[in-house]
Amino acid sequence: MSRVVFVLLPEVHLLDLAGPVQVFDSAAHLGRPYTLHYVAERPPVRSAQGLPLSAGTEWPALDAEDLVVVPGWRAPTLRGGPAPGEDVLRRLRRHHAAGGTVASVCAGADALGRAGLLDGRRCTTHHDLQDELAARHPRATVVRDVLFTTDDRVVTSAGIASGIDLALHLVALRHGPALAARVARTMVVHARRNGDQPQASAMLRHRSHLDDTVHRVQDLIDARFAEPLPLAALASRAGVSERTLTRLFTRATGGLTPLRYQQTLRLERAEHLLGQGATAESAAREVGFEDARMLRRLRSRAAR
Incomplete structure (x- = not known):
């Protein structure tokens, strides 16, 4: 306690x-x-x-x-x-x-x-x-x-x-x-971070909205981002169609689909592991990729 x-x-x-x-x-x-x-x-x-x-x-x-x-x-x-x-x-x-x-x-x-x-x-x-x-x-x-x-x-x-x-x-x-x-969502406030940090965690950066359906799906992705999460399964958990979920999610997060949000979390975690000395292969597997190729592709895309 x-x-x-x-x-x-x-x-x-x-x-x-x-x-x-x-x-x-x-x-x-x-x-x-x-x-x-x-x-x-x-x-x-x-x-x-x-x-x-x-x-x-x-x-x-x-x-x-x-x-x-x-x-x-x-x-x-x-x-x-x-x-x-x-x-x-x-x-x-x-x-x-x-x-x-x-x-x-x-x-x-x-x-x-x-x-x-x-x-x-x-x-x-x-x-x-x-x-x-x-x-x-x-x-x-x-x-x-x-x-x-x-x-x-x-x-x-x-x-x-x-x-x-x-x-x-x-x-x-x-x-x-x-x-x-989750606490910020309960309080209906934006989950902000320190102003001198160049980038906040994606888990907070894309939470400053009031769409409860999208928050529920984000809760699931946050907890299981290293696992396969098909759009159909996410939509079923949210009680909406795949098309509706994609539309709501994209609008609430400023343009991200559920898959892109999951990839953002994976990339962020992988970057942390690499910073701690992990190899690209081990970091990729830790966040749910079969090998480092997808990780390299996402890192290259983010650097553009």
Whole structure:
């Protein structure tokens, strides 16, 4: 069982908190072992939107598989915002030193900076606060115009709604992009990735649509992309004709047929295996090709 601990500071933004909470709660309902915890120094905590939030003062025992998240708060400047106490900062440092992951949304990056966790690492925050974050923590490298950054188990995200992207990314890292796509689909949001990555996983890149029939077929292809998946079988599982499935799939994914989508997943996995030192033959067989000829053909096509 993995614990996700949310540290609530005064004037916390509700969406900074609720976005990541919903992602991990949805992952738990899809069978992943998460429990959510909320801690504060002095509860109840008044949110930036006026809603009082209840939280305990006792922290659960943590191990390296657990995650601590600091949502952001409303303040005109970081200097004018809430100052987490030394106990919170010490717990953040201790959890990271023990191999755990710490994360922040928006202004929450300042709390990680106060704990010394941004020193020598890449980070980001809301665009209105980036200059001040860089000035307050000069040993950090503040990255602009990205949704989130990850650096040695320190994860920071930009403004408010980007906490959803951060949480989806962490789910993808821990459980694979297929689960992250299912969570995003449950939440009816686009499954986005970090803005400084040139290309997101195909499992996420082609999921930013609302066609439930196509999502069901993608779920099947995602789970069994190395197997033969005839169009007739996919259409039967979706309860539509082959022609209808092809039309819906092409429209939802921006021009891909189910076969091209499957080939894209195979190629992406094969590229990863090749990058890990696998031979072309072994990578091709691993992803479902009889030999390396088709893999070479698809790689050549993708490089054009």
